[in-house]
Amino acid sequence: MTEKKCLSLNINGIECQVPEGTTLLEAARYLDIDIPVICLHEATTAKGLCRQCVVEVEGRRTLAPSCITLAEEGMVVFTESERVVRVRRTILEMLHASSDISHSPALQAQMEKYTADPERFPGAKKRQYEILDDNPFYVRDYSQCILCWRCVQACGDDIQFTYALGLGGRGHDSRISTFYELPMPETTCVFCGNCVAVCPTEALQDKTEYLLEKGLQHHEIRARRRQERQGKRSKS
Amino acid sequence: MEFDPPVSSQLQEFLDQYGIRGREMLLPALLEAQKIHDFIPREAAAYIGEVLKVPLADIYGVIEFYSMLSSQPRAERVIRICTTPSCASQGSGKLVAEVCQHLGVDIGEPTVDGRYVVEEVECLGLCDHAPGVLIGNDMVGEATLDRIFHPEEHPRSEIYADQRYLLARVGSVDPLNIKEFQDAGGFAGLKTALALKPEEVIQVVSDSGLTGRGGAGFPTGLKWQGCAEEERFPKYLVCNEDESEPGTFKDRALIEGDPFTIIEGMIIAAYAVGANKGYLYIRGEYTHSHEVISQALEIAAGNRFLGENIQDSGFDFEIELRSGAGAYICGEETALFESIEGKRGFPRVKPPFPTTHGLFNQPTAINNVETLANVALIFNIGAEKYRELGSEDSPGPRLFSLSGDVERPGIYEISKPLTLRELIYEKGGGVRDGKQLRAVLLGGAAGKFVAPDGLDFLLTNQGTREVGLGLGSAAVVVFDEGVDLRFVLHGLGHFFAHESCGKCYPCQLGTQRQAEILDRNLRGQSLPGDIDRLKDIIATMTDSSLCGLGQTAGSAVLSAIEICPEYFGIEEGARD
Ligand SMILES: Cc1cc2nc3c(=O)[nH]c(=O)nc-3n(C[C@H](O)[C@H](O)[C@H](O)COP(=O)(O)O)c2cc1C
């Protein structure tokens, strides 16, 4: 293997050297500089969707998503400039207005850090959907979905290669969906649980957890499970 | 054992022929199914997925993405009424109400006999014939209730030019007569180009100073050079005829009036960059253009201008025609590639750029229709003569689409630089009915409003840049004093919210929030702080969106706040 070239850049006034191919996010992390992210997850491919990780790079017209922008020789980067902070706060405020992010401590912490006002956008259209409880393993509450695409990625090319989940709709009203909105058991889903594991909110939630939160006792949940299994057997 | 085929024989035939090509054929297959059934039944979608080897959830995602595809039964004929600003200000809202009342249905609700459904749609490229309607495959200009159900002649644009270059043959020769085309100078440029080496062809285009006419204004020679230098094959040449920028209709006139010239430009471009395969992507609503260009392609191939060893030059090149299915974002070059590849039209992160990683991740040159018409012209008259047209920094003729409240709407070919005031008042005859001007929208929805006292700048790349504007697609929409700009802004807000692909947060959320505030503003129910909200939303979209759509989705609104602050009478309209 050939040695990777070393690049010098400046982040928030600190000079640093990183190997070629390092993203600005990684470079900042070497320096213990915290950059918030929403859609990024270690198990899924960075797509640059949420733009919460944007930073200001001197000489660029627009802000750069640090998760997918590679460090370049001589770059001068600011991770908390006025422009950056304005964008982060506004994205959080707009997201809060559309989706229920109350079950995500990470997002709540970001709201606090950037002094985002939860009531900034009165009269906003909420993405509200019925809870989908169609299988014994997990429950889907897309009112909590923030469209990070991680479940779709986990179900597809990044982990499971099952492709039961995809995107429906467009724009603000995009949503995660199955083929013709079929219930999970009628799709290619193998109930591996990877989608639940990567979900940043409780849009996808383990069913036992969901039922416990609803106040059911463990033995009641087991009884329900048995019933569901029998129901399935008698159908087939 | 014989099974009943799960799909109609027509679709089966299509899949037998093209199925082998896999996912690339998804959009064409879905369009075929939609045509046969007026929607895409689940069984048909599942079967298409099986043949093309596309995951089912992805197929549904594609159907959901494109406005012209439907997973639910619709109706035999869709009546699509344009409600984008040019048409809205000519009464298309009233027309929607009339048509719905006539059919006894609401928007989106099929008639009981399943024959019609009414939809409000974004710009159909009929701005100079507003209000514009597409019923089934028929375009209707100056639409009225009566004319919609009795479509007459296909609407064509009036053409104005001191001297015709790009439009020399439009309207004067039979667009599908290849002999007439050649007698009028057609394919002469191709002959000149094919006698040169590819690198010489690129040099000529660089010398001509041609910049792209699709909106971004990138130097064409430089783009081609980037693609030509790549050593990965195959390479592709793509012609972008997605023309959906509100107020723009010049590409349609070129394709319908002089299709062979676009083919000529495509061959030259392909030869220069080393591509043996081209795609011509045409928006789904342009059904007539599709018909014309499809015939022209056949005729050109029959006369050995396409195929193997074109005109004994040793160069092979074929063009595949592709139809969009209702998505403005597919005009963005990387979204267009995704669309051809059978996916939702999501723009890609750049870099890498198309010249290295374009269609199917291969080196690709993509150009706008008018850019390619310019290419043919350059080789016809020579780069030197070409440079004498236009201005130093924006050489060559340029097509302006003029519409709205103006005496003579149409397409203006401008080869001597003039100001926006001269275009509207001297060429276009001024504001209709002698009224006063309220504002001009330059560059379409992605452009900016210009105040009546700010029209005295040259319509060139540099002239517009100097006053903080851009030519964009060179759409000019005129609004007279009677127009309530709040209404126009409300329309633009809905346009972007409807057309945002939803991939990145700033635009997915910002276009929706912006539309909500512009709605309130129209109803006179603005809240205190709405101006600041708008400014934060627009700064966020402009500064952090992934592609040009989000980056420009607030530019018209911001310019309106500047030139017409009274329209944002936040203080008066405010309620506690
Ligand atoms: C949202 C959006 C829509 C676009 N729509 C079109 C279009 O309809 N036609 C077009 O030629 N270019 C369109 N473009 C520009 C293309 O991305 C690309 O720059 C162009 O096709 C390049 O051709 P040119 O260099 O010949 O102008 C659009 C860009 C964006 C961001």
Ligand code: SF4
């Ligand atoms: S800016 Fe808008 S259209 Fe472009 S990628 Fe983002 S959401 Fe999609």
